[in-house]
Amino acid sequence: MTTAFQQQAFALDARYNAQRATGSPNFRTLYIRRRSQLLRETERTPEQWRQYLKLRSVLLTQHYGKNRGIDLGSSNSNLSTNTNSMEHQNPLISPSKDLLVPTKQADASRAIVGNNSIAENYAFTGVHHIFDQHTKAVTMVKFANNETSRLCCSSLDGNLSVCDVSSNPPCVLAILRGHTSGVPALEWSANNDFIASVSLDATIRLWKSSDFSCLRILNEPNHAQILCCIFQPSNNNLILIGNNRGEIRILNVSAGLFLKNSCKVGGNILILTSDTNGKIIWTGNDRGEILAIICEVNGGMCKGKKLTIDPNICITSLSYRTWISREARDPLLLVNATNNSISLFSVIDEEGGLQLKRKFQNRHTRHVVKSTFCPIMSFRQGACVVTGSEDGNVYFMNVEKNSDKAIVNTLQGHSNTVLSVSFNCDESLLATSDLDGLVIIWKRQNNE
Incomplete structure (x- = not known):
């Protein structure tokens, strides 16, 4: 209390x-x-x-x-x-009765995390540091891959910042300036050598993380606003982008050129994510559609399965996870949508088809709110995700649980919509950002 x-x-x-x-x-x-x-x-x-x-x-x-x-x-x-229930948090269970965690006797997994409950393991109650170097909304926060300290933030003020959260005190290493309009998304390369940023100014910039210099600036071929990007997991020389004309394009980093082929999806493409090997890319747009795109070895793209949730809503976040463990083996897609929902879908075929597994309510009708899987959840019994919300809170949800027990922790500290969330690799720190430009680094309770 x-x-x-x-x-x-x-x-x-x-x-x-x-x-x-x-x-x-x-x-x-x-x-x-x-x-x-x-x-x-x-x-x-x-x-x-x-x-x-x-x-x-x-x-x-x-x-x-x-x-x-x-x-x-x-x-x-x-x-x-009350951190375990809210008036508007009433999960809607899908028709499927399959539990996400079929194995109840997960002694080995519980031992790995000290036999603690999920609520105990996700007791992020302490504020490690607060950053406010941005003057407008921080659209995305992202820790470097397999690292605990380096964090990159993108903002609608047109800048990016790279922070070191492990120094004493935590500090801003660099402000990356150059975009002339807001930056809705960023992505680290697999080895963290580069940071890609996309902007409403119709450009994509590639930054060297060693000295924070800008290596390349490329213009979107049709001068469309670029809203999202990801590196191709199987070939980090390729970057996929989504724009406000409903197109997916591929950029060859070393050549500094966009490939001629593109994939027309429609609407404003707000988010991209990929499976582990980059064979399937999922896109979400402002028409309530989730479309799977099959990526070919030669860089070609063809459309896979499409799911329309509601043509009047936006899909603002997609996150893929394959759980290689006894407790949960199904590949899953975590989805945020502006119909006050956060949903979990099973990937059911090689064409990226989706089947609803669970659906929870989350206050979300307007902004590009994101969520993520907790990084090492497969070591535990249960399945935990964390999401931002337009009520200014950050919610940890055990998506195996029903109604009143789904929320295992609530973080209160932001004064406006929480847009983005990101864990470092060992879950010792959680970064969250909001509409006012504030970034809060939370530390796990038992992490000193």
């Missing part, structure tokens, strides 16, 4: 942080980080916490104005202290 009140107080201060010392971002970062430390060190009874929150809210509203205040007396406040 005390932890929940501490998060409420932190969330209250975070809402006003952008208005503090507007000419000194370093001061704002130090201030909110110190506030987090002090709150964790403070002991109060529940009633004292309630009184403190009400008084703090009044004082901040008087000082900064009412436009960013929180109505702590409202029963609809997004600062609920």
Whole structure:
């Protein structure tokens, strides 16, 4: 209970942080980080916490104005202290009765993680650091592959930033400038030598991670806004991009040229993801469609299976995972959509066909909100994912569980829509970003 009140107080201060010392971002970062430390060190009874929150809210509203205040007396406040259930979190179970985890006697897997429950293993309650170097929404945060420290952020302010979260204190290593419009997506190459960024200015830039210089700048052939990108897993010399004209294109990095062939999907292509070997690429657009694209060895593309969820919604996040374990073997696709849902689909054939396995509600109607699988979940009994939300919270969900037990942890600290989430490789840190440009690095409770 005390932890929940501490998060409420932190969330209250975070809402006003952008208005503090507007000419000194370093001061704002130090201030909110110190506030987090002090709150964790403070002991109060529940009633004292309630009184403190009400008084703090009044004082901040008087000082900064009412436009960013929180109505702590409202029963609809997004600062609920119940981290296991919410009024709007009622999962809808698919017709399939198959459990995601068929093996209940997973002694070896439980031993690997210290025989802790999923809730204990995902108790991300501490704030490790806060970054606010961006002036507009941070659209994506992404840790380097198989690393614990380097994090890259993209923003609608047109810049990217690379941070070191393991230094003492964590720091911004570089600001990557050059795009003339917002950057909706980025991607690390497999060996982390390069960072690809795509922009609404119709360009893709390739950055060297060794010295943060810009290696290449390429213009989209039809001058379309580029909304997403991924490296081809089986050939990191190729980058696939999706644009606002509904086209998937392939870029040859070494040649610095787009291949002639493209695949017409339709709508605004908001997200791309791939299976492990890059044979199947899934796309999501603003027409509620998920389309599988089969990639050929010679770089060709052909359409596979298509699933239309609802033509009036947007597919904002796709994440693929193959679980090689006794507990769960099916390849799965995690999907966020603007119909207040986060869904789990089984991949049922070699053409990328999908079958709904589970569906949960998540407050999401407007923005490009993303989710992800927890990296080493296959070592545990259960299946956990983490998602952003338009209510400003970050939710950990055990997608094997039903209704009131699905949410195993809730992080409260952002003052606006949480757009992106990313784990480092050993799950010791979680990065989350929001519509105001704030990036919070959360540490696992037992990770000092």
